[in-house]
Amino acid sequence: MRILNFGSLNIDYVYQVDHFVQPGETMSAQSLRIQCGGKGLNQSVALARAGVETWHAGLIGPEGRFLKETLDQAGVHTRFVEEREGSTGHAIIQVTPDGQNSILLHDGANGRVTPDFVAAVLAHFGPGDALLLQNETSATADIIQEAVRRGLRVAMNAAPADEKLAGLPLEYLTWLLVNEVEGAFLAGTEDPAAILDTLTARYPETTVVLTLGSQGSAAARGGQRVRVPARQVSVVDTTGAGDTFTGYFLRRALEGGSLEDALALATAASALAVSRPGAAASVPDYEEVLSTC
Numbered sequence: 496m497r498i499l500n501f502g503s504l505n506i507d508y509v510y511q512v513d514h515f516v517q518p519g520e521t522m523s524a525q526s527l528r529i530q531c532g533g534k535g536l537n538q539s540v541a542l543a544r545a546g547v548e549t550w551h552a553g554l555i556g557p558e559g560r561f562l563k564e565t566l567d568q569a570g571v572h573t574r575f576v577e578e579r580e581g582s583t584g585h586a587i588i589q590v591t592p593d594g595q596n597s598i599l600l601h602d603g604a605n606g607r608v609t610p611d612f613v614a615a616v617l618a619h620f621g622p623g624d625a626l627l628l629q630n631e632t633s634a635t636a637d638i639i640q641e642a643v644r645r646g647l648r649v650a651m652n653a654a655p656a657d658e659k660l661a662g663l664p665l666e667y668l669t670w671l672l673v674n675e676v677e678g679a680f681l682a683g684t685e686d687p688a689a690i691l692d693t694l695t696a697r698y699p700e701t702t703v704v705l706t707l708g709s710q711g712s713a714a715a716r717g718g719q720r721v722r723v724p725a726r727q728v729s730v731v732d733t734t735g736a737g738d739t740f741t742g743y744f745l746r747r748a749l750e751g752g753s754l755e756d757a758l759a760l761a762t763a764a765s766a767l768a769v770s771r772p773g774a775a776a777s778v779p780d781y782e783e784v785l786s787t788c
């Protein structure tokens with residue numbers, strides 16, 4: 496089983512701050528770390544560390560070569576990570592003492608994914624393969640449609656929530672993964688049970704996974720509902736925790752595990768990720784995750 500992750504690659508500028516900067520405020524950060532990120536890259540690292548054969552497709556600018564090297568080092572196939580003129584995607588991330596974050600994105604090369612590039616990459620994949628995408632690149636509708644046309648099962652982490660998301664053909668997804676903000680955006684309600692009811696009614700063929708931070712996670716498929724509590728851990732940095740969750744959830748789901756098993760494994764992995772700093776750097780290995788289960 497191979498998975499192709501058509502996803503973003505970002506340089507993360509991570510500022511440790513006392514509090515998120517307020518409108519009109521000028522504030523000094525306590526420290527700056529420059530590191531690998533992008534929901535796409537983080538999720539590829541998570542899939543690879545979870546033991547899944549992972550292929551990444553995406554675009555970088557020249558200053559983003561170290562992102563491709565990081566994927567290589569994680570064991571991700573990078574034949575379809577290509578370089579374009581212009582800037583690499585980046586994120587400005589503030590992290591507070593309680594580990595919460597706020598993220599400002601610039602898409603850079605992630606916004607230069609074209610339907611032609613999508614078709615050229617997907618020509619190498621077919622039935623038996625799976626595809627993962629997020630909402631941080633251009634041509635997302637083309638990625639979904641081309642993957643489905645070629646017989647792949649498609650998972651989408653619908654993050655971040657913005658107007659582009661509402662127009663996507665989400666009815667083709669096998670798995671839709673959202674947090675409470677993205678779920679509320681798509682469903683038009685903030686109540687977790689109502690989010691699951693609304694989205695499963697709208698997408699009857701899709702397994703919907705809802706992460707709820709300290710409230711744990713839930714999943715729904717048709718009339719089935721599963722809920723798993725969060726683990727109590729000391730939070731250092733939540734950046735990339737959702738990406739770790741996505742990679743580990745898919746590891747179990749792709750091998751045919753139950754919804755409850757997939758949520759439990761993903762919960763254990765993301766509990767480790769939030770207890771250490773960084774995004775891709777915080778993703779644990781499969782053996783380490785299993786040792787906590």
Ligand code: RIB
Nearest residue numbers: 505532533534586735774
């Ligand atoms: O999910 C965390 C990621 O979101 C960061 O690495 C940042 O690059 C943004 O894509």
